Amino acid sequence: MDIESYWIDKIKTTHIGDDGAVINKWVYAMDAFWEDTHFKKGWMSIEQIAYKAFIVNLSDMVAMNATAKYMLITVAFPKDIKKKKLDRLSSKLNALAKEYNIEIIGGDTIGSDKLGITITMIGTTKTPLKRDNLKSGDIVAYTGTLGTVKRDLDRLFSGERIEDSSKFYKPELRIDFIKAVTPWLSAGMDISDGLYCDTNKMLKCNNLFMQELKVIPKEIGESGEEYEMLIAFNPKHLNRVKRIAKLTQTPLTIFGKATDKRQDFYPCGSQHF
Amino acid sequence: MDIESYWIDKIKTTHIGDDGAVINKWVYAMDAFWEDTHFKKGWMSIEQIAYKAFIVNLSDMVAMNATAKYMLITVAFPKDIKKKKLDRLSSKLNALAKEYNIEIIGGDTIGSDKLGITITMIGTTKTPLKRDNLKSGDIVAYTGTLGTVKRDLDRLFSGERIEDSSKFYKPELRIDFIKAVTPWLSAGMDISDGLYCDTNKMLKCNNLFMQELKVIPKEIGESGEEYEMLIAFNPKHLNRVKRIAKLTQTPLTIFGKATDKRQDFYPCGSQHF
Numbered sequence: 098m099d100i101e102s103y104w105i106d107k108i109k110t111t112h113i114g115d116d117g118a119v120i121n122k123w124v125y126a127m128d129a130f131w132e133d134t135h136f137k138k139g140w141m142s143i144e145q146i147a148y149k150a151f152i153v154n155l156s157d158m159v160a161m162n163a164t165a166k167y168m169l170i171t172v173a174f175p176k177d178i179k180k181k182k183l184d185r186l187s188s189k190l191n192a193l194a195k196e197y198n199i200e201i202i203g204g205d206t207i208g209s210d211k212l213g214i215t216i217t218m219i220g221t222t223k224t225p226l227k228r229d230n231l232k233s234g235d236i237v238a239y240t241g242t243l244g245t246v247k248r249d250l251d252r253l254f255s256g257e258r259i260e261d262s263s264k265f266y267k268p269e270l271r272i273d274f275i276k277a278v279t280p281w282l283s284a285g286m287d288i289s290d291g292l293y294c295d296t297n298k299m300l301k302c303n304n305l306f307m308q309e310l311k312v313i314p315k316e317i318g319e320s321g322e323e324y325e326m327l328i329a330f331n332p333k334h335l336n337r338v339k340r341i342a343k344l345t346q347t348p349l350t351i352f353g354k355a356t357d358k359r360q361d362f363y364p365c366g367s368q369h370f
Numbered sequence: 371m372d373i374e375s376y377w378i379d380k381i382k383t384t385h386i387g388d389d390g391a392v393i394n395k396w397v398y399a400m401d402a403f404w405e406d407t408h409f410k411k412g413w414m415s416i417e418q419i420a421y422k423a424f425i426v427n428l429s430d431m432v433a434m435n436a437t438a439k440y441m442l443i444t445v446a447f448p449k450d451i452k453k454k455k456l457d458r459l460s461s462k463l464n465a466l467a468k469e470y471n472i473e474i475i476g477g478d479t480i481g482s483d484k485l486g487i488t489i490t491m492i493g494t495t496k497t498p499l500k501r502d503n504l505k506s507g508d509i510v511a512y513t514g515t516l517g518t519v520k521r522d523l524d525r526l527f528s529g530e531r532i533e534d535s536s537k538f539y540k541p542e543l544r545i546d547f548i549k550a551v552t553p554w555l556s557a558g559m560d561i562s563d564g565l566y567c568d569t570n571k572m573l574k575c576n577n578l579f580m581q582e583l584k585v586i587p588k589e590i591g592e593s594g595e596e597y598e599m600l601i602a603f604n605p606k607h608l609n610r611v612k613r614i615a616k617l618t619q620t621p622l623t624i625f626g627k628a629t630d631k632r633q634d635f636y637p638c639g640s641q642h643f
Contacts, residue, residue, distance in 0.1 A: 127444055131446070174373075204381070
């Protein structure tokens, strides 16, 4: 068990498990984006760091079918950081808050060698999308195309540059699709640790297994930080789900069917470096 | 202007200013407790670090007259941290959550050279205690005794040990006093940056000054991280406030009177190291 799973296991909570905690129509999520945990110096501009820190939190809201309303931001930066850099960081965060109609309501600052942003995001939902309602027989699918983030991360690690349009910098959230499709889904979550790991998580918390309908190669299954959506639904909703995917221009790949017959899980190591 | 104030100034929010943000009877606060920002290696046991990270957040709730209900916790620790240390950290946080009837609903982990805990605390209040209702003529007072934290911090910096009972390790929150006295207060906040700085903050956000009724020496005025309460109230409530202080065994020191007549503010540097 990796150290993060060990920690989560030790903390007593009834809510950890979903992308966010749901309490009376409110959804809470807290995610950090931190130098040397999620990115290395030189990989990203300060604006790209701000964007990614924001979007991984927004992804939790989308994955829970919630609309983000408020956020608290704690930023770690060196004491000798240039004011111009702070201006760029705050401008980007302010612009994102404005664009998504989210109010920044608090936070903190830390003196640190490493740059890091921790955000708590708070949203509302009438119909939360959870991951524990998966039923045997449900179709399992993912949105978009997977694999480019792993490819781009490999490139960054080997010192190459990647395109500004890379999904490592700019994940594509499926806001409209999830809003429209949630009533027909039995389970959903974002793909942050990779399709293999995240599918396993969804199956395990429902005590189910999966019959593979499409072979998922390693370069797709092990690509983390995709922030596409993993969804599951009763086969009777297939046409409706497909129609909503088409209307919202969301590529959808069906790759499995949940089953209570024991099967091997996907191989799943720790995806963080 | 120090770098933290510069940052806060740049982030667009209508809520930063109080110890927490109030939205529809809910109060939100986020505070970090981080190695080399708030403590140095060797100063504290892992339990003391957990306690302090928790209590500085709880202090924000108390200062807003809110009852904490939920929290999200992000922890930074080295990848090679011993599981036993993680067990001690999680045990302490779980025990504190239980003791104060707070549910841990989420969080994140970060790989880091430094140990750090960032908490978002969420509480409820029917009568939030804000800092922007101070009126000219109001009496300004603080709870408890101030000064020992600065003394103990100075000792820690010079390599000495301090008592386990030090208020640097164990701030004394004024939960019962604030709950009972809030209806009679015009303003209140916790003393985290020191009495000088925090009094100035309260005065400035109300465009008021202070007539000093009692001289506050430097060793008291510049002692930060006290987490005692700074309060203000109309003189007509003096006896009632004094009675509640007595009932809840809360030492109370009246040291000033708010005025609209221009006076010099206290000297106030940055209190964080």
